[in-house]
Amino acid sequence: VFVSDGAATILHADVDAFFASVAQRDDPCLLGLPVIVGAGVVMAASYEARRFGIRSGMGGARARRLCPQAVIATPGWDAYVDASRELFAVLHRLAPVVERMGIEEAFLDVARAGPAAGSPRDIAVRLRAEVRDEVGLPVTVGVGRTKLVAKMASRAAKPDGLLVVSPDEERAFLNALAVQELWGIGPAIAKKLHLQGLSTVGELARLDEATLVAILGTGPGRHVHLLAQNRDRRPVQPNRPRRSYGAQRSLRRGRTEPVDLDETLVGLVDRVARRMHATGAAGRTILLRLRFDDYTRIARSHTLPEATAEREPILAATRMLLADAMALIEREGLTCIGVAVANLAGAGSGRQLELAIGDQPE
DNA sequence: TCTGGGGTCCTAGGACCC
């Protein structure tokens, strides 16, 4: 029987300003300085840079306006991959169950770590110290009974902190959060909630499911209701199989000649096919994603009878999808093009979210 | 304030089948 109630045994570990911290670690001259990684768009901003209002995802031009003296570090992918590998080596040593959430972030379940490991707090303290010593990076850890609480705890404890939210504290902890801060509520849902005069999680928690469904629609309404109630039964799942391979590229504004477009497409398909070959993956559904001048997006897909990782059939399918979308492209102006292969062989067919209340496993 | 590159999950509707 799966038990999700009881003690706070889920850890969320997240390296602070990962890309910027790696740059500072590798060049001590940068310590204490505002550091930005990424040129066109800010991939990471050191906490010194954040004091100027710089945030990741922000345009590079605006970031430089906010802080002209910021150091722009060039991304060095190998250093990030190495740092990530070292980070996860420590995590796997300290916890029996680790779920990777990105290059620099993970959930850990220490419920079965054994008595010698100590309390979840002890493990979190050790984790932070060992990552600092062995990888040279600051990592913040949140501890809670659910993934949601652990995630929100690490966010609250940043930078370079640790916060344990015990089961009797979690209600008050969540209630105080603004709706847009909750993990799983993005700009679209936050806006709808704000229009109803709802601004805190505590206010959401007082509403019944039907009310939230009326405001947000069935799926999102139920989801937000569960989140606000902290009814989160999602287990920490190691080794979740990948579900798609993709590559995309943004284009300069203005006319794109069909020849250039096809060249870009070939490059993207090559990248995807190469990565799939490297891991032995194959998929049946080919996706073409397009983004236009006004930032609207569309996706077109085609499903093949057999899974493939070969360049030729993927390219043929994407060319066909692109040809079908040509009228739209000529009208709207293209700013981004992406190719993905999904429906991977052996990856199952989805429906993973176990945020369920009603689920009564046997 | 105009926004990169990589992903995930969910839902609705239509086609098709028994």
Add this chain to the structure above:
DNA sequence: TCTGGGGTCCTAGGACCC
């Protein structure tokens, strides 16, 4: 003219995350 109940697969789009 009215028209059951169940299921799967595919496509398109929306929303969210790092």
